[in-house]
Amino acid sequence: MKTKSLAVIIALAAILLPGVSNHLANAQLTNRRVQGFPWATGQTWKYSQDLHGSINNGLDFGTPNGVAGxxxxxxxxxxxxxxDNCTIIIKRADGLYHGYHHVKPDxxxxxxxxxxxxxxxxxxxxCGGSNAHHVHFWLYDQNTVNKQKSFSPIGFYFGxxxxxxxxDSSEPPGSGNYPVSGYDYVLKNGTTIACAGTTMQYGKNICTTNQLTNQITFVSPSSKLTVTALNLDLTIxxxxxxxxxxxxQTWRPAVNGYPAKYFPAPPLTATGNTVxxxxxxxxxxxxxxxxYYTVVSLEPIITNEAEKQRISCFDATGGKYLCDAARR
Structure with missing residues (x-):
């Protein structure tokens, strides 16, 4: 949503983070991922405007029903x-700033x-010139080497x-597409491609949605299934x-006259980052x-997932599942 808030953002960038600029390098930032989107897990918001703002580092996300979220x-x-009772900026330990505009702080x-x-x-x-309920979310890096427009969120992961x-061939040079004519700024998760706006009328017809669900997904995970003569253990x-x-969810196929079988197990609550x-x-x-095949999730798992017999599935499921296999 392009509103008069852009002037506010220009002023905020200059005042709040003096001497730091952005564009294309992200030279010293090694963790180019934030854990998710700026709304509650399980909710679906609208990707309403791609890169814009005074320094081309902000995205707009609209609330589900157009009311406060x-x-x-x-x-x-x-x-x-x-x-100004409208903006919150958080600094991550590695120097990445994540900002939230058009938001009344708690x-x-x-x-x-x-x-x-x-x-x-x-x-x-x-507030801040907004005429519709949305969050203008932006990223900024104070660790960049080149202080003259040396940062861009392109390539960053949101979960x-x-x-x-x-x-986008439908946007010829000079057509005014912002910030660079001839391009769209999309969010990809596997084969799903989210584009900003409501009609998604783009020349390549690559867009599948403008809705984004903040899923409960694993961040930087690992998993190992171990089978011995007596035990089948899984560490995540x-x-x-x-x-x-x-x-x-655990399953094994039929073998030596024994039928295929699921092994029910109650969920566990992790007290640390390993369980x-x-x-x-x-x-x-x-x-x-x-x-033996296992599937792990942070949400209840649908029936028969383990029967798909996958040895890995993190990327294919957008981070929702971890799949393992082990043979005695």
Whole structure:
């Protein structure tokens, strides 16, 4: 949504982060991922405008029904600035700033406060020149080498959605597409491509949606399934695992006269960033000469997922599942 708020953003960028500029390098920032989108997990918001703002680093996300919506932190950090009752800026430990404009801060969000992913920051508001409920979300890096326009969020991941630049033949040079004529700035998650706006009338017809769901996905995960004569154990690690409920589904095919079988297991609540499921096959010995398959999620798993017999599935499922296999 292009509103008169752009003038406000220009002023904020100059005042709040003096001497730091942005465009294309991200030279010293190694973690080019924030954990998700700036709304609650499970909710679906609209990708309403691609890169814009005085320094081309902001995206607009509209609330589901056009009314005020709660805004949440996309990552951890320290509240760096709360200003004009309409803007919140958080600084991550590595120097990445994530900013939220057109947002009325909660009273608990004060400068110096430590926040984590999915900390509630405030509520969208018709402030800062906004005429519709949305959050103008932007990224900024104070670690860049070249202080003359040396940062861009292109290539960043929002959870498992990546912001990319796609050429659009329907936007000829000089047509006014912002910030670069002839390109659209889309969010990709596997084969799903989200484009900004409501009609998505682009020359390449690559867009499949303008709706984005903030899924509960694993961040920087690893998993290992181990099978011995007596036990079938699965260990999962992820940087966002602590406090989450972890679900598992275990299955093996038929072998040596034994029918195919699912092994039910109750979910576990992770007390840290690693959790282990022990004895997934229940009491007794495992079977030799057969492969066991597991699927893990931070949400209840739909029926028969483990029967797909995948040895990995993190990328294919947009970070929703982890799949493993092990053979005795």
């Amino acid at each position: 709660d805004v949440y932190s996309v990552d951890s950090g320290t509240v760096y600035r709360v200003t 009273s608990t969000i004060t400068e110096g406060k430590q926040v984590s992913y999915q900390t509630k920051l405030g509520t969208t508001a018709l 498992n959605w990546q912001l990319t630049q796609e050429q 690690s992820a940087t966002n695992l602590s406090g989450k409920t972890v679900y598992v 282990t499921f022990y004895n997934l096959d229940g009491d007794g010995s495992t079977l030799a000469g057969v492969t």
